[in-house]
Amino acid sequence: MPSSASRHRVVASERVGPYTLLRLERGGLVPGVPGQFFMLEAPGRLLPRPFSLCLAPPGELAFLVDPIGLGTQALCELRPDDAIAVLGPLGRGYRLDVERPLLVGGGIGIAPLPYLAERLGGSPPAVLGFRSAEHAEAAVLLPGAEVAVDPVLVTELIEPGCDVLACGPEPMLQAVAALCPTAQLAWEAPMACGYGACYGCVVEIAGALKRLCLEGPVLDASRVRAPAEAVA
Amino acid sequence: MRILNASGCLDALAAPDVARQLDGFVTKTVTPLPREGSAPPRIAETAHGMLNAIGLANPGRDCFLADHLPRLHELGVPLWVSVGGFCADDYAETCSRLAGIEAIELNLSCPNVDEAADSAAEIVAACRRATGLPLYAKLSAAHPDVAAVARAVAAAGADGLSLVNTLRAVALDRRLRPVLARGSGGLSGPALKPIALHAVGVCHDATGLPIVGMGGIQTGRDALEFVACGAQDVALGTVLFADPGAPARVREELAAACEEAGVAGPDDARSLAKTPETERKVPA
Numbered sequence: 237m238p239s240s241a242s243r244h245r246v247v248a249s250e251r252v253g254p255y256t257l258l259r260l261e262r263g264g265l266v267p268g269v270p271g272q273f274f275m276l277e278a279p280g281r282l283l284p285r286p287f288s289l290c291l292a293p294p295g296e297l298a299f300l301v302d303p304i305g306l307g308t309q310a311l312c313e314l315r316p317d318d319a320i321a322v323l324g325p326l327g328r329g330y331r332l333d334v335e336r337p338l339l340v341g342g343g344i345g346i347a348p349l350p351y352l353a354e355r356l357g358g359s360p361p362a363v364l365g366f367r368s369a370e371h372a373e374a375a376v377l378l379p380g381a382e383v384a385v386d387p388v389l390v391t392e393l394i395e396p397g398c399d400v401l402a403c404g405p406e407p408m409l410q411a412v413a414a415l416c417p418t419a420q421l422a423w424e425a426p427m428a429c430g431y432g433a434c435y436g437c438v439v440e441i442a443g444a445l446k447r448l449c450l451e452g453p454v455l456d457a458s459r460v461r462a463p464a465e466a467v468a
Numbered sequence: 469m470r471i472l473n474a475s476g477c478l479d480a481l482a483a484p485d486v487a488r489q490l491d492g493f494v495t496k497t498v499t500p501l502p503r504e505g506s507a508p509p510r511i512a513e514t515a516h517g518m519l520n521a522i523g524l525a526n527p528g529r530d531c532f533l534a535d536h537l538p539r540l541h542e543l544g545v546p547l548w549v550s551v552g553g554f555c556a557d558d559y560a561e562t563c564s565r566l567a568g569i570e571a572i573e574l575n576l577s578c579p580n581v582d583e584a585a586d587s588a589a590e591i592v593a594a595c596r597r598a599t600g601l602p603l604y605a606k607l608s609a610a611h612p613d614v615a616a617v618a619r620a621v622a623a624a625g626a627d628g629l630s631l632v633n634t635l636r637a638v639a640l641d642r643r644l645r646p647v648l649a650r651g652s653g654g655l656s657g658p659a660l661k662p663i664a665l666h667a668v669g670v671c672h673d674a675t676g677l678p679i680v681g682m683g684g685i686q687t688g689r690d691a692l693e694f695v696a697c698g699a700q701d702v703a704l705g706t707v708l709f710a711d712p713g714a715p716a717r718v719r720e721e722l723a724a725a726c727e728e729a730g731v732a733g734p735d736d737a738r739s740l741a742k743t744p745e746t747e748r749k750v751p752a
Contacts (some may be wrong), residue, residue, distance in 0.1 A: 238615025239485035277710070282657050283513050284710050307513070323712065428511050428518060429709035432482030435496075435522045445504050445525070450482060461614035 237431050241275070241284075241321040246314045247296055253373030255344065256312040257290065259298045260322065267292035268325025270332070270352035271403070271422050271454040274299070275430040277316065277321035278307030286427045288348035288403070288453070289325065290377065297322070300374070302344040326430045330420050330454050332356060334399035337447025338363065339378070340412055340419075342390055343371060348422055350377045352401060361398075365390025365408065391415060413457035422454045469695055469722075469734040471715050474656075474682045474705030475550035475573060475606070475630075476522060481536070484543055486708065491717035493545045495536075496702065497552035498562060502528030512639040512647035517657035517684075518662045518706055519622040519639050521650040524552055524578055529562050539606040546570040550606070552578060556586040556594035557636040564598040572601050573680075573743075576621075577608035577633040589620040596625030605629035615674035628678040629671055630703070632664045658684040665697045669741060672698025673744060686714075688721025695734050 253259075258276075265274075267289055275284040276299065285307045303309045314320065314409040329462040330352055339349045339362035346364050353360055357408045362381035365388075366372040375383045384390045391411045394400065401414045403422035412419050428434035438445040441452075442459045470491035479496070479693075480487035487493045489702070505525025512519045523711040527536060540547055551573040553559045563572055573594060576588040592605055605621040607614055618629055634654025639647045646652070664683025672679055674729055681699030685691050691702045707714045722734060731737045 237483060237485075237712075239483075239489070240716070241711060275710075281513065282516065282518060282706065282710065321711070391631050426509050426511050427714075428513075428520075428706075431486075431712060432479045433477055433486070433712075434511060434520065435476070435479075435505065435525055436508075436512065436520060438505070438508050438525075443599070 237326060238323060241277070241323040243319045244297070244322045246255070246316050246318045246320070248316060249312070249314055252300065252377060253370050254302070256301045256303065257298055257303050257377075258311060258314060258343060259293070259296050260320070262292075262295050262297050265297060265322065266325065267297060267351065270355050270393065271327030271329030271348050271420075272325035272327050273325030273430065273453060274322055274326065275427075276311060279310045279318075279320065281307045283307070283428050284321070284323065284430070285311065286326075286430050286449075288422065289351050290347045291350050292354070300344065300347040300377070327453050328451070330401050330422070334401070336398045338398035338400050339368060339381075340390060340394060340400055340402035340404070341365070341378075342408040343367060345402075345404030345408070345422070346374060348403050350453050353378060363390050363393035365404070400435050409460075413460060417457055419457040420454050421457055421460065423448055423452050423460070425455065469691070470701040471691070471719060472548065472680060472701060472703040473708060473715075474703040475575065477705040478492070480543055480545070481539055483542045483712060484710045485517055485736045486715070487543055487545050488549035489713070490545060491701075492548050492570055493540065493543065494548040494573055495532075495540070496526050497524050497550040497578065498526055498532045499524055499552045499554075500558050500562065502526065502527050502531065507649040509649055510653075512653065514637070514639050514655065514657075515659065517597050517655050517659035518635055519648060519655055520634070521648045521652035523650065526544055529565070533565060541568070541725050548573050548604075550575050551595075556591045560594040560598040563595045563601070563603075566599065566601060569601065571604055571628070572599065573604045573606050573630050574626075575606050575633070577606055579608075587620070588617055589624040592621045592624040592626050604625040604628040604630045606633055607667070607671070608633040608635065609663045609683075610635050614667050615670040618671035618677070622675040622677055626677065628680065629675065630680045630682065630698075631667045631671055631699075632660070632683045635660065635663070658686060661690060661693075665693060665741075668694055668699050669697040672739065685718070687725070688718050688723075689725040689728070690728050691718055692725045692729060692734060692737050693723065693741070696737045696739070698739050700738075
C-alpha cells in the first residue's frame with residue numbers, strides 16, 4: 237500500500253439519480269483492480285470513507301457517492317478545484333479470469349461495476365436492482381444492463397451457469413451466495429483506515445472475524461457465512 | 469522526542485512503510501490467550517473523535533512470540549510490546565518471556581475488557597520482578613486521580629508512563645441504539661487532547677517519570693503541546709487512520725511549530741506549561 241495519502245483536485249461532481257459521481261484528477265495514483273477501494277478524505281470529518289472505483293476515465297478516478305451521512309454529504313458538496321486526500325488502491329478486487337461473467341449490482345453497490353465491465357473488455361451482461369425509479373437512474377452508468385426496481389428483486393434476473401461478480405447490500409449478497417456458490421461478492425463494513433491498522437472492519441470470513449480491508453472487500457461466496465447461519 | 473504509534477492503531481506487518489516512519493513501533497496488546505475481539509460494528513465516528521471497541525483482538529502470547537515478534541524484528545524499527553492480561557501473573561509471565569525489545573508497555577487501562585482484579589501497582593510490581601526491560605505503565609484519564617495512580621506505579625517500579633488510553637464512551641445511531649455492538653467503546657481523537665494534556669501535566673509533576681504523551685495528536689504543534697506539558701515522547705493513534713504519512717508529517721511540522729512557539733526545539737519546550745494543580749501549590 238502507499239505509505240501516505242496524496243491530494244487530488246475535483247474535476248467534476250455530477251448528479252446520477254440520487255447519487256453523485258465525484259471525478260478526481262488521477263495524479264500519480266493507479267486505478268488498480270476492479271473491486272479494490274480508495275479512502276477519500278471527507279471534508280470536515282475526522283475519518284476518511286472507503287469507496288470502490290466506479291470509472292477510470294483518462295487522467296481521472298471517479299467514485300459514486302450516496303449521501304447517507306455527514307461524510308458522504310460533505311463529499312457530494314465538493315466542487316471543481318476543491319482538493320481532497322486520497323489513499324489507494326487498497327484491498328483485494330475481483331478475479332477477472334472468468335468465462336461467463338454476469339455483473340450483479342444493488343443500489344449504491346453498482347459502484348464498482350462500470351470499471352469492472354471495462355476491465356472485462358466491454359459490456360458483459362449485467363443485472364441491477366434498485367429500490368426506486370429515481371435510484372434506477374444510476375443504471376445509465378452501465379449501458380445495456382437489465383434493471384429491476386423494487387418489488388422485483390435483482391436475484392430474479394440471474395441466469396444459472398454464470399460467473400457472478402456482485403456488489404450490493406448484505407441481504408442481496410446473501411441471496412446471491414445462496415443461488416451462486418461460486419460468486420465473487422464485494423462486501424462493505426465501517427472502516428477507519430482501509431489498510432489494516434484500525435481492526436474496525438472485521439467480518440466473519442471462513443469462520444473467524446477478519447479485517448475486510450485486507451481479506452476483501454471482494455470475497456468468494458464460499459468464504460462468507462452461509463445464509464442460514466446469518467439469519468440465525 | 470521520539471514519535472511512536474499508540475498501541476492498537478497500526479499493524480506494522482500489514483503496513484511496514486508506515487511503521488518505518490516511527491522511532492518505535494508499539495504492538496497491539498498481547499494477552500496470554502488468543503482473543504478474537506468484539507463483534508462488529510466496532511468503530512463509530514463522533515464529533516472530533518471516534519469510538520472503538522476492538523476488544524484486544526490478538527493472536528495470544530505463544531503465537532505472538534513464535535510468529536509475530538520475529539517478523540516485527542525484521543522491520544528494523546525499535547519495538548515496544550504492549551502487554552495485557554486479567555491478573556498480575558498474566559502480565560508478569562508475558563514480561564518474563566520478552567527480550568531484545570526497546571520497552572514493555574503495560575496496558576492497565578483498556579476500556580473494552582473487564583478490568584484486572586489486581587491494582588495497577590500490583591501488576592507493575594509483579595512485572596518488575598519478572599523483567600529488567602524498561603516498563604511503561606499505560607494509564608487512563610478516567611481515574612479521578614490519575615496522578616495518584618502514577619505515583620503508585622512509580623513506587624512499584626515503573627520506568628515510565630504512557631498517557632492516555634481512550635475514555636469509555638457511547639455513540640447512538642439514528643434509532644437511538646448504540647452504534648457499537650459492545651455498547652460502549654473507547655473515545656480517541658482530537659476530543660481527547662485537552663484531557664490527555666492535563667493528565668500528562670499532573671503525572672509529570674507527580675512522578676517526574678519519562679512520559680509518552682498521546683491523545684488526539686494530529687499535527688507537529690499538538691506533539692509540541694504534549695512536550696510542553698511534560699511528555700518526553702509522543703504517540704500517534706487515530707491520526708494514522710486518516711493519514712498513514714502522519715509520523716513523517718508531524719516530524720516535519722515540528723520545526724515550524726517550535727518557531728511559532730518561540731522555542732529552539734522540542735527539548736526547549738519541555739514542561740513550559742504548568743498545570744493549574746501545580747500553580748495552586750504555589751503559596752499566595
